[in-house]
Amino acid sequence: MNNNNQSIHIKKEVLVKIIKAFFSENFAKNVELIPFEMRPKGMNVPYRCCIYKERAILRTRIIAGLGFSIENDDEIKQLSVYAEEALARETPASGPLTVIDAACKGCTPHRIHVTDLCQGCVARPCQSVCKFGAISMSNGRSVIDGAKCKNCKMCIAQCPYNAIVKIIVPCEDACPVDAIVKDTNGFVQIDYDACLSCGKCIMNCPFGAVHEKSQIIDILKQMQSGGRVIALIAPSIVGQFPGGVYRLKTAMQKAGFADVYEVAQGADTTTRNEAREFAERMEAGAPFMTTSCCAGYSQFINKHLPEIREFVSATKTPLYYIAEKVRRDEPSALTVFISPCVAKKNEGRANPNIDFVMNYEELGALLIARNIEILDCEEAVFDTESSKQGRNFGVSGGVAGAVASISQGDVRPCVINGLDKTTIKLLKKMAKDRKCEEGNLVEVMCCENGCIGGNATICPPKTAQRALAQFCAGSSDLKRL
Amino acid sequence: MNTITVKLCLGTACYVMGSSHLQDLVDIIPDRFGDRVVIAGHNCLNLCTSNGEHAESPYVKIDDEIISNATIEKVLDHIEKKL
Ligand code: FES
Numbered sequence: 001m002n003n004n005n006q007s008i009h010i011k012k013e014v015l016v017k018i019i020k021a022f023f024s025e026n027f028a029k030n031v032e033l034i035p036f037e038m039r040p041k042g043m044n045v046p047y048r049c050c051i052y053k054e055r056a057i058l059r060t061r062i063i064a065g066l067g068f069s070i071e072n073d074d075e076i077k078q079l080s081v082y083a084e085e086a087l088a089r090e091t092p093a094s095g096p097l098t099v100i101d102a103a104c105k106g107c108t109p110h111r112i113h114v115t116d117l118c119q120g121c122v123a124r125p126c127q128s129v130c131k132f133g134a135i136s137m138s139n140g141r142s143v144i145d146g147a148k149c150k151n152c153k154m155c156i157a158q159c160p161y162n163a164i165v166k167i168i169v170p171c172e173d174a175c176p177v178d179a180i181v182k183d184t185n186g187f188v189q190i191d192y193d194a195c196l197s198c199g200k201c202i203m204n205c206p207f208g209a210v211h212e213k214s215q216i217i218d219i220l221k222q223m224q225s226g227g228r229v230i231a232l233i234a235p236s237i238v239g240q241f242p243g244g245v246y247r248l249k250t251a252m253q254k255a256g257f258a259d260v261y262e263v264a265q266g267a268d269t270t271t272r273n274e275a276r277e278f279a280e281r282m283e284a285g286a287p288f289m290t291t292s293c294c295a296g297y298s299q300f301i302n303k304h305l306p307e308i309r310e311f312v313s314a315t316k317t318p319l320y321y322i323a324e325k326v327r328r329d330e331p332s333a334l335t336v337f338i339s340p341c342v343a344k345k346n347e348g349r350a351n352p353n354i355d356f357v358m359n360y361e362e363l364g365a366l367l368i369a370r371n372i373e374i375l376d377c378e379e380a381v382f383d384t385e386s387s388k389q390g391r392n393f394g395v396s397g398g399v400a401g402a403v404a405s406i407s408q409g410d411v412r413p414c415v416i417n418g419l420d421k422t423t424i425k426l427l428k429k430m431a432k433d434r435k436c437e438e439g440n441l442v443e444v445m446c447c448e449n450g451c452i453g454g455n456a457t458i459c460p461p462k463t464a465q466r467a468l469a470q471f472c473a474g475s476s477d478l479k480r481l
Numbered sequence: 482m483n484t485i486t487v488k489l490c491l492g493t494a495c496y497v498m499g500s501s502h503l504q505d506l507v508d509i510i511p512d513r514f515g516d517r518v519v520i521a522g523h524n525c526l527n528l529c530t531s532n533g534e535h536a537e538s539p540y541v542k543i544d545d546e547i548i549s550n551a552t553i554e555k556v557l558d559h560i561e562k563k564l
Contacts, residue, residue, distance in 0.1 A: 004499050004501075004502040009499065010496060012497065012498060013498075013536055081518075141502075239501075240492040240501070240503075241493075241497070242492075242493070242496045243491075361497075364493070364497030365497070367493050368493055368497055368498075371530075372493060373492060373493055374493050374496075375491060375493075375524045375525070376524065458496070458497055459501040459502070460501070460502050460507075463502075463504050463505070
């Protein structure tokens with residue numbers, strides 16, 4: 001599923017409304033009214049069984065937008081109370097994800113299913129191909145015995161009528177590490193011990209049942225009370241908004257950020273350190289080294305493959321370096337990482353130099369709510385411009401490419417473009433065999449296409465990549481910076 | 482022969498709400514319709530605030546006709562009908 005669909009549209013609308021309410025005369029009251037504004041009396045019911053259910057689900061989306069867990073909601077507490085609690089809290093809630101069980105369809109579990117298209121043919125290739133004896137004939141049609149079926153899909157490939165299908169559960173299917181479990185009623189739950197917070201389930205649930213817990217109110221509160229709030233924009237932001245990053249910088253300043261730094265500047269430090277580290281490791285005879293900047297991958301290492309850690313670069317992430325610098329230069333300012341994905345919330349929480357994380361959708365909602373037309377803004381350059389290599393970190397292949405571009409000798413990048421069952425198998429094999437056939441510099445990105453494919457991106461990856469390539473082409477080479 | 486003008490709104494609201502996904506039209510339209518249809522990105526068309534606020538963004542204007550909740554398919558379909 002791409003990132004342009006009705007359920008994501010609704011989530012963005014909710015965020016805009018919350019932010020508008022924040023800047024209104026009466027935040028708590030206006031938050032309370034959002035479900036009624038979005039689904040007024042007499043409106044045609046767009047999606048669910050009735051308008052009351054639509055409002056109830058919107059209510060829970062607002063709870064997530066205010067930064068709370070939906071799981072803890074008792075359905076009695078009013079949104080106005082949540083709004084006040086959001087204003088009163090000192091730190092954002094922990095744990096980046098939350099699930100709306102009322103929005104979850106409780107999809108039927110994964111299985112292989114024979115549809116009406118089955119002709120009950122004489123050849124019966126499905127029956128003969130099934131190694132588990134799971135297929136029999138009944139009422140002139142094939143039926144599958146769920147207890148025997150192993151989901152191997154051989155029958156699907158054999159049926160001449162395409163009559164057999166695999167029914168999938170989109171969130172489960174998207175999760176690379178089987179962190180989606182169902183409760184006894186079949187509704188989604190997340191196993192947080194296994195979860196990478198990669199956000200693939202957010203992107204893939206057609207009912208919009210998985211939410212990020214937003215920190216937007218915490219950030220706006222700091223801005224409103226006169227705090228100096230500095231934005232650190234991820235390299236993948238190029239193309240996510242109209243008019244280029246220089247206009248975006250001005251727009252963000254109008255929206256309340258005191259200053260804007262490119263995380264690509266930190267990426268330049270990452271590249272230099274990682275190239276040095278790579279050379280040292282190769283010199284010392286290491287079989288390969290993997291990159292370390294993807295937050296989803298670092299969760300994956302911690303939770304699922306600690307054995308690979310000795311091969312993972314110890315170089316810090318671009319965000320680490322830039323946040324360190326900003327904290328050093330302006331100790332009293334607050335930092336907000338502007339992120340393509342939810343995984344970076346974990347990194348933000350673990351690093352005291354990063355105070356908040358705001359994703360692209362939330363930034364977009366802020367600009368809409370504040371009526372800021374990016375295309376009408378002046379261009380403003382950065383005090384320190386980043387290199388073209390650093391600016392390209394958000395694209396699959398970009399990190400390895402940057403390191404390779406300043407390395408000498410034998411550098412063979414192996415690019416893992418997205419964590420899924422297949423690439424996970426490959427990484428496990430590398431860790432076990434202590435070698436990598438495909439190369440010696442292994443770049444791992446959790447999302448397909450890299451950060452430009454993150455769960456909170458606004459622009460389709462292909463279009464974003466074009467904008468990014470153009471921007472990089474006009475930037476300086478790292479070797480000359 | 483009259484040409485049809487397509488304005489693709491790249492204002493903040495429309496872009497964030499989905500016109501970022503319509504930019505392929507800039508290539509598709511000349512490919513398919515040649516110079517009979519002219520397409521260009523545009524600053525805010527001032528439609529996002531008029532009805533129900535940005536809820537129906539992204540907007541595309543085909544000559545004087547307004548398409549709300551625009552998608553690539555909707556836009557192409559409208560052009561075909563007009564030609
Ligand atoms: S942003 Fe498109 S009409 Fe205003």
